[in-house]
Amino acid sequence: MAQIIVQNVRKEFGAFTAVQSSSFTIEDGEFFMLLGPSGCGKTTTLRMIAGLELPTSGEIIIDGEEVSQKPASKRDIAFVFQMFALYPHMNVRKNISYPLISQGMPKAEVKKKVEEVAQILGIEKILNRPVGGLSGGDRQRVALGRAIVRDPKCFLMDEPLGALDAEFREHMSEELRALHDRMRATTIYVTHDQLEAMQMGDKIVVMNHGVVEQFGVPQDIYDWPATMFVADFIGSPSMNFLRFHGMVGGGQDAVELNGSRIAVPVSRDGAKGDLALGIRPEHIRLSDASGYRGEVLATEYLGTNQVITINTANGDIKARVPSTQSVQVGEKVGLEFDPRAVTLFDTESGRALLSEANERVLSHG
Amino acid sequence: MTYSVTEPSDRQKWIAGFLVIGYALITLMPLLWIIATGFKSPADAIAYPPKVLFEPTLEGYVNLFTTRTRVTEETLASLGEPTTWYDRIVRQYDMIIAGPSRYGERFLNSVIIGFGSTFLSVFLGTIAAYAFSRFRVPLKDDLLFFILSTRMMPPIAVAIPIFLMFRQLGLNDTHAGMILLYTAVNLSLSVWLIHGFIEEIPIEYEEAALIDGYTRFQAFYKVVLPQAATGIASTAIFCLIFAWNEYAFAVLLTSGTAQTAPPFIPTIIGVGGQDWPAVAAGATIFLVPVMVFTILLRKHLLRGITFGAVRK
Ligand SMILES: Nc1ncnc2c1ncn2[C@@H]1O[C@H](COP(=O)(O)OP(=O)(O)OP(=O)(O)O)[C@@H](O)[C@H]1O
Ligand SMILES: [Mg+2]
Numbered sequence: 001m002a003q004i005i006v007q008n009v010r011k012e013f014g015a016f017t018a019v020q021s022s023s024f025t026i027e028d029g030e031f032f033m034l035l036g037p038s039g040c041g042k043t044t045t046l047r048m049i050a051g052l053e054l055p056t057s058g059e060i061i062i063d064g065e066e067v068s069q070k071p072a073s074k075r076d077i078a079f080v081f082q083m084f085a086l087y088p089h090m091n092v093r094k095n096i097s098y099p100l101i102s103q104g105m106p107k108a109e110v111k112k113k114v115e116e117v118a119q120i121l122g123i124e125k126i127l128n129r130p131v132g133g134l135s136g137g138d139r140q141r142v143a144l145g146r147a148i149v150r151d152p153k154c155f156l157m158d159e160p161l162g163a164l165d166a167e168f169r170e171h172m173s174e175e176l177r178a179l180h181d182r183m184r185a186t187t188i189y190v191t192h193d194q195l196e197a198m199q200m201g202d203k204i205v206v207m208n209h210g211v212v213e214q215f216g217v218p219q220d221i222y223d224w225p226a227t228m229f230v231a232d233f234i235g236s237p238s239m240n241f242l243r244f245h246g247m248v249g250g251g252q253d254a255v256e257l258n259g260s261r262i263a264v265p266v267s268r269d270g271a272k273g274d275l276a277l278g279i280r281p282e283h284i285r286l287s288d289a290s291g292y293r294g295e296v297l298a299t300e301y302l303g304t305n306q307v308i309t310i311n312t313a314n315g316d317i318k319a320r321v322p323s324t325q326s327v328q329v330g331e332k333v334g335l336e337f338d339p340r341a342v343t344l345f346d347t348e349s350g351r352a353l354l355s356e357a358n359e360r361v362l363s364h365g
Numbered sequence: 366m367t368y369s370v371t372e373p374s375d376r377q378k379w380i381a382g383f384l385v386i387g388y389a390l391i392t393l394m395p396l397l398w399i400i401a402t403g404f405k406s407p408a409d410a411i412a413y414p415p416k417v418l419f420e421p422t423l424e425g426y427v428n429l430f431t432t433r434t435r436v437t438e439e440t441l442a443s444l445g446e447p448t449t450w451y452d453r454i455v456r457q458y459d460m461i462i463a464g465p466s467r468y469g470e471r472f473l474n475s476v477i478i479g480f481g482s483t484f485l486s487v488f489l490g491t492i493a494a495y496a497f498s499r500f501r502v503p504l505k506d507d508l509l510f511f512i513l514s515t516r517m518m519p520p521i522a523v524a525i526p527i528f529l530m531f532r533q534l535g536l537n538d539t540h541a542g543m544i545l546l547y548t549a550v551n552l553s554l555s556v557w558l559i560h561g562f563i564e565e566i567p568i569e570y571e572e573a574a575l576i577d578g579y580t581r582f583q584a585f586y587k588v589v590l591p592q593a594a595t596g597i598a599s600t601a602i603f604c605l606i607f608a609w610n611e612y613a614f615a616v617l618l619t620s621g622t623a624q625t626a627p628p629f630i631p632t633i634i635g636v637g638g639q640d641w642p643a644v645a646a647g648a649t650i651f652l653v654p655v656m657v658f659t660i661l662l663r664k665h666l667l668r669g670i671t672f673g674a675v676r677k
Binding site: 050051052071072073077078079081083085087088089098099102103146150 | 567569570572573574575576577578579580583588591592
């Protein structure tokens with residue numbers, strides 16, 4: 001198992017840049033999520049780590065060795081493809097033993113290893129079946145079997161649950177995570193599902209348009225997004241942006257929105273122009289005491305919670321409040337924002353302004 | 366494609382059966398006639414009205430494989446009793462067997478040239494198609510179009526230039542020349558067909574093999590080839606059928622050592638009157654290799670011709 005360092009890696013396809021100078025580090029034994037919308041370069045990044053695509057520039061260091069220009073077969077990694085890519089002309093046992101045969105492992109040992117892996121995954125019974133008739137879950141397990149049988153330095157998985165239906169996804173994602181916790185193998189997992197990333201990952205890197213927007217533990221990314229894109233992409237409903245024109249100086253601890261003073265964490269940055277105050281729906285309270293008001297446009301009942309859409313002078317926002325609180329559509333309500341949970345953004349660059357609250361998370365890069 | 370949800374009724378099945386069998390009979394009739402003619406005597410072969418029932422004889426086959434000379438009755442008498450069944454057939458016509466005919470050689474030429482060019486077309490076609498499908502080949506689409514465009518002219522339009530080229534290169538009437546020519550003609554077909562089949566094989570299989578520690582060649586050989594086998598087999602059949610039956614170039618470019626069976630068979634007619642049974646026998650035997658080849662590969666052919674619909 002190994003640590004993986006991706007350093008200033010860049011990939012161009014002709015004139016098109018799929019991945020722009022990206023850097024992040026995956027620690028030994030981590031379950032690492034590569035998250036982003038479709039077309040943002042997740043697969044390309046993963047394929048560069050695997051050696052299926054060579055980076056245009058930059059370094060990839062696996063287990064202390066620079067491998068960016070080495071072929072896949074020399075990197076000792078395992079890859080689980082989205083469609084599993086089980087060899088259709090071989091049965092389950094052959095599929096799993098295939099990576100061992102390439103190493104020239106003696107037959108008896110291969111057999112032992114395959115059976116060991118089959119037992120871990122609970123697929124002993126289907127070892128001699130052709131892969132053609134297998135269910136999605138079993139295909140997934142065989143694909144995993146082929147990956148773990150060889151004890152590679154790390155596992156790379158490209159939306160491995162993408163081909164399964166919703167119900168089964170959940171089950172498999174738990175199984176996967178449990179398997180990881182048992183084997184403690186460095187794993188990079190690609191997904192476009194932010195919920196999956198938050199649930200499964202030890203760490204997440206969020207990409208957009210080939211750029212690494214942020215990288216860190218799920219909680220930090222959720223609470224302290226580095227960019228408006230991350231703030232918007234993660235969480236459901238996503239973070240609210242109250243847009244305003246103004247100025248923030250270092251040391252300032254409040255901003256003025258439509259004539260009301262709103263407390264924010266002490267700013268460490270200065271900015272001027274089009275700004276946005278970011279606040280998650282659950283950090284908004286309805287309070288008659290507040291001078292900042294809006295009109296309720298809609299309510300959505302979600303069991304213990306309800307999500308209320310409110311029109312304000314700074315745009316529509318959503319608040320998540322207890323269902324016990326009665327709210328009528330058309331009603332004017334006062335809004336209170338938890339000052340410890342506010343992030344200010346410069347809307348032009350999309351970047352978060354450093355503050356006392358988020359500097360721990362954002363200042364390292 | 367849509368499928369009827371309801372089972373056809375018995376009556377529909379009968380009608381369908383009759384239609385299929387009727388159609389098969391109509392299309393097979395000329396073939397059956399040729400096979401039958403091969404076993405007729407020359408007189409029966411040209412009898413009018415045509416004979417459906419006749420006494421079978423191997424005369425046609427004997428005539429096909431031998432050359433015969435007419436001899437005087439005294440000579441015939443001096444030879445004593447014929448010792449073999451084919452001698453006996455020939456003697457009825459006051460003739461003796463002078464030696465083997467050239468049919469065997471021509472047939473062998475057909476085998477060498479047909480299978481040789483098929484192998485080459487499929488081999489080159491496969492590696493070219495693989496490269497087109499998997500690598501970033503500069504001007505790929507133009508090249509593929511160019512390869513296809515070699516098919517756009519009727520072959521006979523290029524016959525004269527090819528004839529002159531072959532004469533210049535000393536390839537006239539050589540096996541190598543004919544193999545090269547048929548390979549060149551078939552290559553466009555094989556590149557395009559096999560390209561289609563390889564395109565259908567998800568690239569992930571090879572990538573999985575690369576990651577499993579195999580070289581690209583091993584991945585190609587052990588993962589791509591087995592899956593493309595169906596397509597390659599059906600392509601091979603198409604190539605063989607063309608090379609086997611090709612007539613125009615063969616007439617033009619071969620006359621002796623490398624002559625194939627198609628231009629040879631008609632020349633049988635000229636020897637000793639219109640020997641239709643021998644011609645028919647030659648055509649019948651000529652059919653066998655392609656038929657055997659097709660039957661051997663028919664499992665692949667049926668799957669291959671549906672062009673991937675049944676795969677997976
Ligand atoms: N071989 C290639 N040649 C040209 N462009 C490519 C190639 N591979 C990927 N791209 C482009 O690079 C961009 C990133 O692709 P990539 O597959 O990495 O996205 P992704 O984040 O994995 O998206 P998805 O969630 O849809 O799988 C896309 O715009 C894609 O069209
Ligand atoms: Mg992808």
